[in-house]
Amino acid sequence: MQALFNAFSLAICQEKCRACSEELKVDLVGFLSGPKRWREHNRTTLCESCFFKLELEPSLLKIVNIEDMAPLLVASRLPYHGPLKKMLYHLKYDDDRLVTEDLSIFLDQALDDLSKMARVKDCILVPVPLHWQRMVKRGFNQAELLAKPVAYKNDIRIDTRLLARTRATTTQHQLKKQERKDNVKGAFQANRKYCDGQHIILVDDLLTSGATLAACAGALLDSGALSVNAITLAYARADKGGPLPKK
Numbered sequence: 001m002q003a004l005f006n007a008f009s010l011a012i013c014q015e016k017c018r019a020c021s022e023e024l025k026v027d028l029v030g031f032l033s034g035p036k037r038w039r040e041h042n043r044t045t046l047c048e049s050c051f052f053k054l055e056l057e058p059s060l061l062k063i064v065n066i067e068d069m070a071p072l073l074v075a076s077r078l079p080y081h082g083p084l085k086k087m088l089y090h091l092k093y094d095d096d097r098l099v100t101e102d103l104s105i106f107l108d109q110a111l112d113d114l115s116k117m118a119r120v121k122d123c124i125l126v127p128v129p130l131h132w133q134r135m136v137k138r139g140f141n142q143a144e145l146l147a148k149p150v151a152y153k154n155d156i157r158i159d160t161r162l163l164a165r166t167r168a169t170t171t172q173h174q175l176k177k178q179e180r181k182d183n184v185k186g187a188f189q190a191n192r193k194y195c196d197g198q199h200i201i202l203v204d205d206l207l208t209s210g211a212t213l214a215a216c217a218g219a220l221l222d223s224g225a226l227s228v229n230a231i232t233l234a235y236a237r238a239d240k241g242g243p244l245p246k247k
């Protein structure tokens with residue numbers, strides 16, 4: 001149904017590629033071959049050229065081990081620059097939720113990378129929560145939007161009741177190393193009722209130092225989670241453009 005909606009939305013609205021502004025060509029006749037097949041060959045917010053540019057980007061699989069914080073394995077699919085940076089900006093600051101359809105393809109690839117080193121089967125996907133004030137302001141949690149198609153495709157449960165951000169925090173990438181740790185310390189609270197005895201995969205849009213994910217993992221493990229790892233769509237690289245501007 002989503003694919004059908006996207007196909008007609010593209011045809012009617014003359015959508016443009018969010019990365020290079022090229023007008024997207026829509027193969028509506030190809031839709032007759034079935035929504036799944038159509039989805040494999042048509043992007044809703046990215047042109048073929050930008051999509052393949054992203055496909056060639058290197059992925060990252062690393063253990064985040066910050067002193068005094070819970071260690072965890074993180075798989076991240078794309079360096080944070082170029083077309084991806086523009087798309088995340090559209091999502092977070094222009095309320096362009098359609099981009100999650102295309103971006104979640106890459107988050108799914110991160111889950112595949114994680115599965116080579118860690119448990120994925122029977123895990124619960126937990127999007128890193130926003131503080132309620134940020135949630136009210138933005139109207140959605142981008143990590144949750146990105147996680148939904150991945151959960152659906154892999155038949156994994158997604159649950160937002162396990163974790164809450166109980167303290168508002170400053171944007172991590174603008175802080176120094178120690179400040180990042182202090183910023184997220186005690187900012188998350190896990191719900192033992194839902195996470196006791198569970199294997200959990202955290203989901204976020206961007207990995208910087210990993211302090212946010214480590215703080216989440218600490219809260220979940222303290223409340224009885226058996227294991228916590230993470231996937232993120234993008235990872236920040238100091239040599240590739242830096243953080244999102246504040247808005």
Ligand SMILES: [Zn+2]
Pocket residue numbers: 017018019020021022046047048049050051
């Ligand atoms: Zn493009």
